[in-house]
Amino acid sequence: MKKPVIGLTPSLDSDHHTMQARLHYLQAIEAAGGIPLLLPPLSPDTVREASLVCDGLLFTGGVDVHPSRYGEEMLAACGEVCPQRDEMELSLLRLALERDLPVLGICRGIQLINVGLGGTLWQDLPSQTGSPLCHSQRPPFDMTVHTVRIEEASPLFSLLGTHEYAVNSTHHQAVRDCAPSLRAAARSSDGIIEAVWRPESRFLLGVQWHPEFRFASDKGAAALFSALVRSCG
Ligand code: MN
Numbered sequence: 001m002k003k004p005v006i007g008l009t010p011s012l013d014s015d016h017h018t019m020q021a022r023l024h025y026l027q028a029i030e031a032a033g034g035i036p037l038l039l040p041p042l043s044p045d046t047v048r049e050a051s052l053v054c055d056g057l058l059f060t061g062g063v064d065v066h067p068s069r070y071g072e073e074m075l076a077a078c079g080e081v082c083p084q085r086d087e088m089e090l091s092l093l094r095l096a097l098e099r100d101l102p103v104l105g106i107c108r109g110i111q112l113i114n115v116g117l118g119g120t121l122w123q124d125l126p127s128q129t130g131s132p133l134c135h136s137q138r139p140p141f142d143m144t145v146h147t148v149r150i151e152e153a154s155p156l157f158s159l160l161g162t163h164e165y166a167v168n169s170t171h172h173q174a175v176r177d178c179a180p181s182l183r184a185a186a187r188s189s190d191g192i193i194e195a196v197w198r199p200e201s202r203f204l205l206g207v208q209w210h211p212e213f214r215f216a217s218d219k220g221a222a223a224l225f226s227a228l229v230r231s232c233g
Pocket of ligand 1: 146
């Protein structure tokens with residue numbers, strides 16, 4: 001049987017006119033039985049054509065989504081943004097929803113999905129929420145730093161098989177108001193939403209942590225990539 005092709009989006013470095021993707025994402029998809037395919041931010045027509053080759057999509061980590069995308073002014077504590085990447089990924093998300101393609105979002109990916117579906121973000125957790133938890137850890141990134149509580153009604157609970165799960169954390173933003181069609185699937189002990197899912201989709205899951213750093217050492221991390229690839233069948 002043909003292996004599912006998973007399209008994923010690189011980070012852009014406009015200063016050097018280059019794009020890059022952490023190999024961990026590609027290796028995690030490969031280990032799960034999929035073929036990773038990088039989708040560059042070219043013209044809308046090319047992005048649409050390229051997306052037709054894909055059986056599923058992975059929205060990866062990266063810089064902050066521009067706050068204008070969720071109707072806010074940019075706060076001083078908002079980080080670097082990349083409007084070109086926002087534009088491309090938001091169209092990819094629309095294309096994926098049209099075809100009900102399986103979608104996994106990681107870190108920026110969960111934020112992008114939430115914004116694309118009409119939700120909002122915390123632009124900066126430390127200054128806006130005063131959370132005492134460490135959400136921006138230092139390396140090594142395969143080390144866990146806080147736990148999340150998994151909602152039993154979510155597909156994440158069937159994938160991880162546990163109520164409490166330890167995660168790594170390298171974000172300063174997070175989902176604030178969940179988009180109307182999304183449901184929270186996990187929260188950290190400070191109440192921040194760390195995972196979402198969309199009941200009406202075949203498979204649409206976003207996580208705020210980074211399973212790509214742990215797919216080789218943690219069954220729960222590998223299970224997320226396997227679920228994405230399996231849902232494409
Ligand atoms: Mn976190």
